[in-house]
Amino acid sequence: xxxxxxxxxxxxxxxxxxxxxxCDPISEHNRLYWYRQxxxxxxxxxxxxxxxxxxxxxxxxxxxxxAERPKGSFSTLExxxxxxxxxxxxxxxxxxxTSGGIYNEQFFGPGTRLTVL
Amino acid sequence: AQTxxxxxxxxxxxxxxxxxxxxxxxxxxxxxxxxxxxxxxSRQMILVIRQEAYKQQNATENxxxxxxxxxxxxxxxxxxxxxxxxxxxxxxxxxSSPWAGGGADGLTFGKGTHLIIQx
Numbered sequence: 001x002x003x004x005x006x007x008x009x010x011x012x013x014x015x016x017x018x019x020x021x022x023c024d025p026i027s028e029h030n031r032l033y034w035y036r037q038x039x040x041x042x043x044x045x046x047x048x049x050x051x052x053x054x055x056x057x058x059x060x061x062x063x064x065x066x067a068e069r070p071k072g073s074f075s076t077l078e079x080x081x082x083x084x085x086x087x088x089x090x091x092x093x094x095x096x097x098t099s100g101g102i103y104n105e106q107f108f109g110p111g112t113r114l115t116v117l
Numbered sequence: 118a119q120t121x122x123x124x125x126x127x128x129x130x131x132x133x134x135x136x137x138x139x140x141x142x143x144x145x146x147x148x149x150x151x152x153x154x155x156x157x158x159s160r161q162m163i164l165v166i167r168q169e170a171y172k173q174q175n176a177t178e179n180x181x182x183x184x185x186x187x188x189x190x191x192x193x194x195x196x197x198x199x200x201x202x203x204x205x206x207x208x209x210x211x212x213s214s215p216w217a218g219g220g221a222d223g224l225t226f227g228k229g230t231h232l233i234i235q236x
Contacts, residue, residue, distance in 0.1 A: 042226030108162040
């Protein structure tokens with residue numbers, strides 16, 4: 001395992017379509033994070049999982065956004081009824097560590113670039 | 118909510134020279150972590166250096182060092198002996214203490230500084 005992987009790397013869709021992105025974390029990492037990065041901005045935290053539990057989802061941008069990590073391994077981020085404003089890079093990161101424990105570095109994937117036409 | 122501000126959209130430095138990137142942040146918390154991440158063009162973000170707020174000693178990693186001023190809420194990154202491979206976007210980021218709960222694990226990023234290395 002050489003790092004966090006994300007698929008697809010690029011996605012072009014038409015407004016109103018649903019899209020799903022996949023993230024495969026580093027295999028021994030139990031925490032997984034999703035961020036959105038728009039042009040000229042730093043990444044914006046969306047949600048995170050510890051194993052299969054989604055511990056924070058209030059930062060998801062709207063109810064069109066949802067994320068899952070059903071078996072505590074890979075995760076998917078779905079955007080329903082896409083809008084042009086959803087065009088961005090979607091980044092995934094993973095880390096080891098337990099709740100309340102010491103910090104462990106977040107390792108980022110290469111991202112999925114979404115273009116909504 | 119915490120905020121991170123990077124006031125330098127772009128910096129340029131001659132190869133082998135030293136450059137300092139600025140970062141300020143706003144928080145009411147006393148325990149937190151600060152980071153500098155590097156994002157090369159079309160490549161994934163990597164951690165450059167981190168600082169725990171409870172540590173008074175500034176972190177260093179080879180040619181990279183920070184100047185952490187907790188009272189001033191300032192966290193600058195110094196890159197010594199700049200190399201062509203240092204060219205990238207640099208992001209300053211904040212993370213709450215693990216005991217803060219909720220979304221504390223998520224990083225809050227600044228807008229970034231584009232670092233250009235002149236050969």
